[in-house]
Amino acid sequence: MQDIPGPAVYxxxxxxxxxxxxxxxxxETISSKQLGKALGYTDAQVRKDLTYFxxxxxxxxxxxxxxxxxxxxxILGTDRVWPVILVGAGNLGRALMSYKxxxxxxxxxxxxxxxxxxxxxxxxxxxxIEPMENLPRIVGQLQIRMAIIAVTPEAAQGVLDFLIEAGxxxxxxxxxxNLKSPSDIFVQSVDLAVQLEQLSFRMxxxxxxxxxxxxxxxSVR
Amino acid sequence: MQDIPGPAVYxxxxxxxxxxxxxxxxxETISSKQLGKALGYTDAQVRKDLTYFxxxxxxxxxxxxxxxxxxxxxILGTDRVWPVILVGAGNLGRALMSYKxxxxxxxxxxxxxxxxxxxxxxxxxxxxIEPMENLPRIVGQLQIRMAIIAVTPEAAQGVLDFLIEAGxxxxxxxxxxNLKSPSDIFVQSVDLAVQLEQLSFRMxxxxxxxxxxxxxxxSVR
Numbered sequence: 001m002q003d004i005p006g007p008a009v010y011x012x013x014x015x016x017x018x019x020x021x022x023x024x025x026x027x028e029t030i031s032s033k034q035l036g037k038a039l040g041y042t043d044a045q046v047r048k049d050l051t052y053f054x055x056x057x058x059x060x061x062x063x064x065x066x067x068x069x070x071x072x073x074x075i076l077g078t079d080r081v082w083p084v085i086l087v088g089a090g091n092l093g094r095a096l097m098s099y100k101x102x103x104x105x106x107x108x109x110x111x112x113x114x115x116x117x118x119x120x121x122x123x124x125x126x127x128x129i130e131p132m133e134n135l136p137r138i139v140g141q142l143q144i145r146m147a148i149i150a151v152t153p154e155a156a157q158g159v160l161d162f163l164i165e166a167g168x169x170x171x172x173x174x175x176x177x178n179l180k181s182p183s184d185i186f187v188q189s190v191d192l193a194v195q196l197e198q199l200s201f202r203m204x205x206x207x208x209x210x211x212x213x214x215x216x217x218x219s220v221r
Numbered sequence: 222m223q224d225i226p227g228p229a230v231y232x233x234x235x236x237x238x239x240x241x242x243x244x245x246x247x248x249e250t251i252s253s254k255q256l257g258k259a260l261g262y263t264d265a266q267v268r269k270d271l272t273y274f275x276x277x278x279x280x281x282x283x284x285x286x287x288x289x290x291x292x293x294x295x296i297l298g299t300d301r302v303w304p305v306i307l308v309g310a311g312n313l314g315r316a317l318m319s320y321k322x323x324x325x326x327x328x329x330x331x332x333x334x335x336x337x338x339x340x341x342x343x344x345x346x347x348x349x350i351e352p353m354e355n356l357p358r359i360v361g362q363l364q365i366r367m368a369i370i371a372v373t374p375e376a377a378q379g380v381l382d383f384l385i386e387a388g389x390x391x392x393x394x395x396x397x398x399n400l401k402s403p404s405d406i407f408v409q410s411v412d413l414a415v416q417l418e419q420l421s422f423r424m425x426x427x428x429x430x431x432x433x434x435x436x437x438x439x440s441v442r
Contacts, residue, residue, distance in 0.1 A: 009422050013415040018399060039399060076418045077425030084417075095316025096413065107417055146424060170424045172416055178239060178260060186423040190416050192317065194234040195393055195409055196305075196328055197297045201230050202407040203367060203391045204298030 008049050009076075014039055015046070016072045023065050031062040078106030083142055085168075087159050088150035089114040089122075089129045092174055096150060097125060107146075111138050115155065136166040145169040153177035160187070229270050230297075235260055236267070237293045244286050252283040299327030304363055306389075308380050309371035310335040310343075310350045313395055317371060318346060328367075332359050336376065357387040366390040374398035381408070 018038050022030055032050075033043040047057075057063055073079040086093050089112050097109060112124045119129045130138065138144070147168045151159050156175035163171060170186040173179060176194075181187050239259050243251055253271075254264040268278075271289075278284055294300040307314050310333050318330060333345045340350045351359065359365070368389045372380050377396035384392060391407040394400060397415075402408050 009419055010415060012422075013412070013418045014399065016418075017397070017412075017415075040401070075422065075425075077421035078418060082421055082424070091316045091319040095312045098312040106421060146420060170420045172420050176238070178235065178242075180261075186420065188416055188420050188423075190411070190413070191234070191238075192411070194231060194238075195411050197234045197237075197299060198230055199367060199391045199393050199407065199409050200298035200303055200327060201233075201296065202409075203303070204296075 008052055011039075011041070011045075011049050012072055012075060015049070016069065016076065019065055019069050019072070023069060027065050029058075029062045029064055030068075032057070035063070073106070076106075080106070082107050082146050083110040083144045084108065084146045084148055085111045085113065085135070085139065085144055086148045086150065087113045087132075087135075087163070088174075089116075089119050089124055090150065093148075093150040094124070096148065096174070110142050110144055111135075115151075132162070135162065139163075139166045139168060147171050149173045149175055151175055229273055232260075232262070232266075232270050233293055233296060236270070237290065237297065240286055240290050240293070244290060248286050250279075250283045250285055251289075253278070256284070294327070297327075301327070303328050303367050304331040304365045305329065305367045305369055306332045306334065306356070306360065306365055307369045307371065308334045308353075308356075308384070309395075310337075310340050310345050311371065314369075314371040315345070317369065317395070331363050331365055332356075336372075353383070356383065360384075360387045360389060368392050370394045370396055372396055 015035060018035060019030070021038075022034075031043070032046040035041075036043045036046040050057075050063075070079070084107050086097065086109060093112070109125070109127065111130055112127050113130050113132050113135050114120065115132050117131070120131045122129050145168060147163050147170075149156055149159055149163075149171055153175045154177075156173065156177040157179055160171060160173070160179050160181060164181065164185055169184075171181075171188065173187055173189040174192070176191045179187055179189065236256060239256060240251070242259075243256075252264070253267040256262075257264045257267040271278075271284075291300070305328050307318065307330060314333070330346065330348065332351055333348050334351050334353050334356050335341065336353050338352070341352045343350050366389060368384050368391075370377055370380055370384075370392055374396050375398075377394065377398040378400055381392060381394070381400050381402060385402065385406055390405075392402075392409065394408055394410040395413070397412045400408055400410065
C-alpha cells in the first residue's frame with residue numbers, strides 16, 4: 001500500500017465524504033458512475049482508485065454504501081479515534097479547533113500546548129493550555145502519536161524536533177516553514193499562502209479551464 | 222504555460238519561499254543544487270521545474286537570487302496586488318486573516334461579507350463587515366475577481382454561485398463541501414479534515430499491528 005499515489009488517497013477522502021452524503025439521503029447502493037458523477041470523476045477513475053484498496057463492488061448491485069464507508073474509514077485509519085495534541089494556542093489554533101468538520105469523530109484533541117507563559121492555564125475548549133515542558137510526559141502517558149503545529153514559522157522546526165523527541169510520529173503543520181524531519185516521520189504541511197499563490201497563478205494565466213482536479217492540486221509535499 | 226503540471230506550480234511557491242530565505246541571508250547567487258538541497262529536491266528536479274517557465278540560469282554563476290525571485294513572483298502573479306474579498310466572518314475567517322503569511326504583499330483584503338445580520342457593521346481588522354446584498358456592487362466597483370469562502374458547508378455552494386454571478390473568477394474555499402462551478406472558474410479547495418485523514422492514513426500504514434486482513438491486502442501490495 002506504500003505505492004498508492006498521494007492523489008488517490010485524497011480521492012478516497014472525497015469518496016468517503018460523498019458516500020456519507022448518499023448515506024444521509026438513504027441510498028443503500030451506488031454505482032461507480034453515480035459516485036464519480038457527484039464528484040466530477042469518470043466511473044473508470046472511481047473503479048481504478050478503489051481497486052488500489054481491494055475489491056469492493058458487487059456484480060449487478062454496485063457498491064453497498066454502508067459497507068464501502070466502513071472500508072474506506074478503515075483504509076483512512078479513521079475507524080478508530082486518534083488522540084492529537086495541538087501546539088500553538090493562538091488565533092489559528094483556536095480557529096482550527098472551532099472549525100466544524102476539522103476534528104471529526106476519528107480525532108480527539110487531548111492536550112494543547114503553548115510557549116507563551118501568559119497563556120498557560122487558560123481555557124481552550126474543554127482543556128487547559130499546558131506549558132511546553134509538560135509535553136513529553138503527557139504524550140508518553142496518553143500514548144499520543146499525532147500533533148498539529150500552529151506556531152510561528154521561526155518556532156516551527158524547534159517544535160517539530162521536540163515533538164519527534166517526545167514520540168510523535170505524524171504532524172499536520174500549519175506554519176509556513178520548510179520543515180526537516182527523519183524519513184520515518186510523516187509531516188503534512190498546509191501552507192495557506194501557497195494555496196493563494198496557486199490561485200493567483202491560475203488567475204494570471206487568465207484561463208482557469210485547465211485547472212487540475214482539487215485533490216491533485218492539493219496533494220503535493 | 223497551460224501544460225505545466227499542478228505539482229510544479231506548488232514547487233514554484235516553495236522555491237520562492239526558499240529564495241526569500243537565501244535573500245534575507247544575503248546570498249546573491251545560488252545553484253540548483255543548493256536550492257534543491259534546502260528543499261529536499263534533486264538539482265535535476267529544480268532545473269526541470271524552472272525550465273517550464275523560461276531560461277533562468279547564468280553559466281558559471283547559477284541563478285541570481287533577486288532576479289529569480291522577481292521572475293517567480295511574476296509567474297505566480299504575486300508581482301501585483303490582488304484585491305480579495307472574504308465571505309464568512311466567523312472564527313475561521315478571522316483566523317485566516319490574522320494568520321501571518323496568509324495575506325502577503327501580493328494580496329489585499331478589500332471587503333468582508335457575512336450573512337449573519339448580527340455581524341453586519343462590526344469591525345474586522347480595518348474593515349467593517351458588509352451584508353451579502355452589497356457584494357455585487359462592491360465587487361463591481363473595486364473590480365475584484367478573487368474571493369475566499371469560509372462559510373458552513375451547507376451555505377458554500379450558494380455563496381459560490383452568488384460570487385460567480387457577481388464576477389468572481391477564482392475562489393479559495395475553506396468549506397468542507399464538494400463545490401460545482403463552470404470550467405472557466407478556478408476553485409481551490411482546502412478541506413482541513415481531508416488533511417487530517419491523509420495523516421491518519423499514513424500513520425495507519427506505519428503500524429504493522431494495524432495491517433489489513435490478508436484478503437484485503439492481497440490486491441494492494
